[in-house]
Amino acid sequence: MNEAAISMNPGARRRVGARAGSTRRKAVRRAVRGRFGFVFQILTGGAAIALGILLWQYVASHGTHLYLDFENVPTPRDVGSALLGALQTPDFYADVGISVLRIAGSFGIAAILGVAIGVAIGRFRWFRWAFMPYIEIVRPIPAITWIPLAILIWPTTEESILFITFLGAFFPIVLNTIQGVEATPSALINAARTLGAKEWNVLFSVVLPSALPSITSGAAIGMGVSWFSLVAGEMIGGRAGIGYYTWNAYQLIQYSNIVVGMITIGLLSTLSTRLIYLMRYPLLRWQRA
Amino acid sequence: MPAKRLAIAVALSFPGILASNADAQTITIRIGHQSMCTDTYPAGVAIKGLHLLEKYLPHTGKYKGVSYDIVWRNYSSGAPITNMMLANKLDFGVMGDYPLVVNGAKFQQTRDARSILFSMTAYNLDGAGNSIAVPTSSPITSVKQLVGKDISVPIGSSAWGMLYEMAQQAGLKYSDFRVSNQTPMVGISAIAARKIDAHADFCPMTEYMEYKGTGRMIYSGAETKIPYLHGVVVTRAFAQKYPEIVVAYAKAVIAADRWIAENPHVASKKMAAWTMIPKEVLYLYFSQGGYLTPDPTIKAKWLDTLAYDHGLLAKYAHVPPLDMHQWVDASYLKTAYQQMGLNYAKQAGTLKNPQGxxxxxxxxxxxxxxxxxxxxxxxxxxxxxxxxxxxxxxxxxxxxxxxxxxxxxxxxxxxxxxxxxxxxxxxxxxxxxxxxxxxxxxxxxxxxxxxx
Structure with a gap:
């Protein structure tokens, strides 16, 4: 959770960059720290990535075998042409679309249920006593171990995949919601009560806004886990989706397509997590004011 | 810190590397086989169960005093075996026609790794072995009724190839069906739970479902008239280093095939114990009149079949080109026949059709x-x-x-x-x-x- 928070905060990254450049000349240091810091960050990051891709191209095209074996690993060039090929087939878009829809559906349900149950547990002790044991028992079970049982229980395979994806997102959201609700300063709640606020007003005007930063962190983590669960579900029971695409590539030993699948999944997961952080900004306006 | 950890890891793994070099008297033979694919048994579970490889492995000449470490690894399809062979983690692989073609083509795509198809296991001349099953209670009785329905199949298997053939012969398009990829085990449970309209697979899946009463065959691959084949591949690196071991493997396949053909009743019972596939199902294949004709020879017709299969794979799965002459090499098998006092040419000339x-x-x-x-x-x-x-x-x-x-x-x-x-x-x-x-x-x- 901490790592995610740091990497999402550009300021933190800038500080790390500044420390690394501390042996350089003062002018450079000033430039890096100052207005042009962002440009240097982009340049350094871009150069590092380019170097990585060059290294990959080298080891893959030479079939380097130094403990790690790159003999049959596709080169970036192979992956690039496989990606271009995929982008020209409607099936690829269908696979991506279906995965995105599955995430949207199950993550949406997980967010609504997770926040509702989290708030209830955080606010009402009866709820806490009754529900917390369930959360504690089920939470540590990795979502993918549910796959066989989910296929058995749900009427369609589609629903079982949605369920597994839901599980991935649900628990981080619930736990972070509870944490956020409990961390609401009691002084604020008491002040609101003194001003004549009903329980309902306290919940929506005080507790929820106060818990929101914690809830969105939970949602961001949940998004990552739900992609992980979705891909596992699609690989085993799916009939479409980006995980299914990757698994098919494996069945036909198409290594380039496997990498295309991996990159696509990574990209989709990053974009959707970013989306959550973007959505947080308007909701957290009160904090900045 | 990570550098230190790496150093420790290297230091720890070093004795292992030294040990394997020092102990040159042991040759490790790593075989990937499939206990859930009946037609591979003559080169897989039968050899393993009867210890036939041990019987024929060389102990003279450069093999004097050598001890063998035979590693059998079980897989649910051919693809992971090819994956492991490409990664140099397996030497031999037993698989069906389509996965074999993928294996050969994928090896030829690499710089200098190659695989060699050196023996077959058993066959069905018309293509029985592949089939399509529906849940027992399904109203569907013919493939025409499958239009617009969900059919699952292990993609890249010979059952997948059969679907293309079936569609063409029925005057339909492959895209008329909603085909999806599903492994045999998941397919069997999907049929049992009636979660899919139909499942196409290689043997023993459909017959296993019929035996269990969960599924019913509506189409046999025999209608395609495309032979159903399985065989054994070895990496060229291994074959060049230990050609005599490849010959020994070929002898083991010959012996296993004869054992099955001579007494299918006993063989079915034995293999059932080794694989968990019911003996009644295995007897359906290996008995007189059963689907599978045990025969290791690489017949001229098989080259046409494999080339045909490759055509489908190249067209629909972008499988790279395959040079048959470089890939198929019956010389090890011919040597095995000769050394066992058997006539290869005569056996290779026979074609049996149990359905005839x-x-x-x-x-x-x-x-x-x-x-x-x-x-x-x-x-x-x-x-x-x-x-x-x-x-x-x-x-x-x-x-x-x-x-x-x-x-x-x-x-x-x-x-x-x-x-x-x-x-x-x-x-x-x-x-x-x-x-x-x-x-x-x-x-x-x-x-x-x-x-x-």
Whole structure:
């Protein structure tokens, strides 16, 4: 959770960059720290990535075998042409679309249920006593171990995949919601009560806004886990989706397509997590004011 | 910190590297096989169970004093075996025709790694072995009714190739069906739970479902007339280093095939114990008139078949080109035949079609007593009635399709009873057509048993 928070905060990254450049000349240091810091960050990051891709191209095209074996690993060039090929087939878009829809559906349900149950547990002790044991028992079970049982229980395979994806997102959201609700300063709640606020007003005007930063962190983590669960579900029971695409590539030993699948999944997961952080900004306006 | 950890890891793994170099007297043979793919058994579970490789491995010349470490690894399809062979983690791989072609082509795509197809295992000339199953309670009785329906199949398997062939022959398009990729195990449970309309697979999946009563065959790959083959590949690196071991493997396949052909009843029981596939299902394949003809020779016709399979794979799965002459090498197998005093050319010239004979004697597997044969279906059903009246348990009943000669479980077949003669058919549709032409009454197994 901490790592995610740091990497999402550009300021933190800038500080790390500044420390690394501390042996350089003062002018450079000033430039890096100052207005042009962002440009240097982009340049350094871009150069590092380019170097990585060059290294990959080298080891893959030479079939380097130094403990790690790159003999049959596709080169970036192979992956690039496989990606271009995929982008020209409607099936690829269908696979991506279906995965995105599955995430949207199950993550949406997980967010609504997770926040509702989290708030209830955080606010009402009866709820806490009754529900917390369930959360504690089920939470540590990795979502993918549910796959066989989910296929058995749900009427369609589609629903079982949605369920597994839901599980991935649900628990981080619930736990972070509870944490956020409990961390609401009691002084604020008491002040609101003194001003004549009903329980309902306290919940929506005080507790929820106060818990929101914690809830969105939970949602961001949940998004990552739900992609992980979705891909596992699609690989085993799916009939479409980006995980299914990757698994098919494996069945036909198409290594380039496997990498295309991996990159696509990574990209989709990053974009959707970013989306959550973007959505947080308007909701957290009160904090900045 | 990570550098230190790496140093420790290297230091820890070093003794292992040294040990394997120092101990040059042990040759490790790593084999990938499939206990859930019947046609691979002559080069897989049968050799493993009978310790045939140990019997033929060389111990003279450069192999004097050598000890062997044979590692058997079990997989649920050919793809992961090819993956492991490419990663140099397996030396031998046993798989079906389509995965074999993918294996050869994928190896030829690499700079200098190659695989060699050096022996087959068993075959069905017409393509029986692949089939399409529906849930027992499904109303579907023919492939035409599958249009617009969900069919799952292990992609890249020979059953997948059969779907293309079936669509073409039925005047349909592959895209008329909603085909998805599903492994055999998931497919079997999907059929049992009625979560998919149909599942296409290689043997023993459909027959296993019929035996369990969860699925029903509606289409046999025999209709495609494209041979159903399995074989063994070895990495060229291994074959060049230890050609005598490849010959020994070929001898083991020959011996396993003979063992199965000579006594399918015993072989089915033994292999059932090694694989968890019921003996009644295995007997359906390996008995006289059963689907699978054990024969390791690489026939001229097989090269055409594999080239045909490659054409489909190249067209629909972008499989790279395959140079057959570089890939297929029967020399190891020929040496094995010669050293065992057998005639390769003669065996390679034979082509057997078990479905050719529609007058094979129907059989009853009497529990604990073995196989009993009868002249006609009518006589068999009469005897069956007497046996069960005496309280005798029956393991299985086998009949033959009156049109195609395909061996089937008696309990899943459909029958046309006309007077005293009883003909068996694979599907109800087929039985109804016959009844229209020749008259009689269409009956299921249970109806027939009740009427008898």
């Amino acid at each position: 004979d529609t007058h094979m004697p129907p059989q009853i597997w009497v529990a604990g007593k073995g196989i009993q044969q009868y002249g006609t279906n009518a006589a068999m059903f009469q005897a069956l009635g007497k046996l069960t009246a005496k309280g005798q348990d029956i393991d299985a009943v086998y009949v033959y399709d009156a049109q195609s000669g395909l061996k089937m479980f008696g309990k899943t077949a459909w029958y046309v009873k006309d007077g005293t003669s009883i003909d068996a058919y694979l599907t109800k549709g087929e039985a109804l057509r016959e009844q229209k032409e020749k008259g009689g009454k269409v009956l299921s197994y249970t109806q027939l048993r009740a009427a008898a």
